[in-house]
Amino acid sequence: MDSLLDHAPCGFITLSANGDILEINQTLLSILGCRQDDLSGRPVSTLLTVPSQVFYQFYFVPLLKREKRVEEMHLSLQSPSGEEIPVIINAVQSEKDGKATTDCIFFPIRKxxxxxxxxxxxxxxxxxxxxxxxxxxxxxxxxxxxxxxxxxxxxxxxxxxxxxxxxxxxxxxxARKIQEISLTDPIDHPTIQIESFYKASRQLSGDIYGFYQIDDHRYGVILLDVMGHGISSALITMSLHSLFQRLIPGGARPEKVLNELDSHLHSLFQKEEEARHYCTAIYLLIDTKRKKIEYINAGHPAALLQSPTTGEQHELASTNIPIGMFEGAAYIPKTISYIEGDRLLLYTDGVTDFLGCNHLSPLLQENHSIPIGRLKQIIIQSLEDNQQPSQKTDDQCFILVDLR
Known part of the structure; x- marks a missing residue:
């Protein structure tokens, strides 16, 4: 970007065909209080307030596709400090080196x-x-x-x-209340105890989970993380939730559950390839009678299975690709045994973004003998302690399971 444009008296952004930021001038960086590295490659919608994100998706994007330009549209930016900045935006779509790009000019109208x-x-x-x-x-x-x-x-x-x-x-x-109401309640049975934590980075979350008692000795536990944030990801999570909420309590096999979720994602985007989302997921079928766990990890962070006495841990690492990536993918379960007192921790990457993979495992080991409810509070406190005021948050979710 040349110097005149970089310091022009208005904000300037060049976007990819998918709406990702390719270039941004110093004027707009100064208005937002950000650095170039903070924003490059991110969707431009992440710079907007929640209402403006909706307006952008339903008005800006369709108008740009139809007329190749947008003039005098009123939106609101949001800085990392939470300041709302009203702007007028003009945009024009063109091709550079054979690729469609969009140049946008932002005029702050605070005065x-x-x-x-x-x-x-x-x-x-x-x-x-x-x-x-x-x-x-x-x-x-x-x-x-x-x-x-x-x-x-x-x-x-x-x-x-x-x-x-x-x-x-x-x-x-x-919609936020509906999403939270759909989450399952804790389970406290003689052979198993399950607790969970859920915190959306915005009003709506791309994380979803569920745990269900299938019969007297079988339980299904699932945790999913849909790509992205906000409204689009939340709509997909609720669509997937309605499907696994029917499959799991009915006793469907792990491979059946994951294959159905994968097929459902592909069916959602058959005619809209650009809008395609994928989802990482981990599903556990726990048999408390046989002391067996069948699981499939589809590109999700590895769950941890910990011994009750030594604190030794075993990772339930990824065994398959995320769902929604390639049609016809085969999801094959693995089986492990456990002993009474073993403990499981499942989590999304929003947890490790703050605590780090190298912090979560020792935290679990150091507290292997305390009650599961107390451990849950320690992890939550660690998340709060490690959060920086200016740090971008992701949806945070984890599940703790005590196998009695």
């Missing part, structure tokens, strides 16, 4: 009210001057009339946007 007052003052002064300038009266009057029309239209659009923002926030809050 718009001051400018509008100045325009009104100028209008009054112009009207006074028109008395002595009868010849130019008609042309100036038309110009001011057009300006009034534009101002009224801007006020109308702003009111509509405000209503849309309020309605969207209400809908998102309702």
């Amino acid at each position: 718009r009210s001051e400018y509008e007052n100045e325009l009104l003052t100028a209008k009054k002064e112009a009207e006074s001057a028109l008395i002595a300038l009868h010849k130019a009266h008609t042309e100036l009057d038309m110009a001011m009339g057009n300006l009034k029309d534009q101002q009224r239209e801007l006020v109308k659009l702003n009111r509509q946007n405000q209503r849309f923002k309020q309605e969207t926030e209400k809908e998102l809050e309702l």
Whole structure:
């Protein structure tokens, strides 16, 4: 990016065909309070407030696809500190080196009210001057009339946007409550105890889990992490949830569960390849009578199985590719034995982003003899202690299982 554009009096971003940030000028970085490395390669939607993300997906993207340009669209950016920055965006789509890219210009409008007052003052002064300038009266009057029309239209659009923002926030809050209600409650039986923790990075989460009693001695435990964040990922998690909520309590085999989830993801995006999402998942079928665990790990972080006496750990590492990546993938389970007192920890990468893989295992070992409820609180406290104020958060979820 040349120096003039880098320090232009407006924000400038070049996006890939998928909406990922390829270039961003220093002016916009300064407005957001970010560094180039923080934003390169990220979806531009992550710079927006939640309502503006919805507006971007349902209005900006379709308009850009249809007309190859967007003019004077009102959105709101959000800085890492939480500041909301209203902007007007103009965008045009073109091809560079055979690849579709989009150039966007952002005009901050935080001082718009001051400018509008100045325009009104100028209008009054112009009207006074028109008395002595009868010849130019008609042309100036038309110009001011057009300006009034534009101002009224801007006020109308702003009111509509405000209503849309309020309605969207209400809908998102309702969706968040529905998502949380769908999560399963803890299990405390003579042969097994299961506790969980769930925290969305935004109003909606791309993580989902469930654990179910299948019969007197079999339990199914599943944890999934859909690629991305926000509304699109949350919609996919709820779609997958409705499927595994039917399969697992019915006693479906692990390979049946994962194959059905994989087929479902492929069916969702048959005609929209660009919108395709994939999902990491781990499913455990625990037989407390046989002391056996059948599991499939589809590209998910390795679960930990820990001995009750020595604290020695065994990883239930990835055995298959994530679901939704390639059609026809075969998901084959593995089987391990356990002894009474063994403990399991399943987690998403939002947990290790803060604690690190090299911290989580020792934390589990150091506390191998304490009750599972106390261990849960220690892990949560570690997540809170290691979170930096400016650090981007991911959805966080983990499951603890005591095998009695």
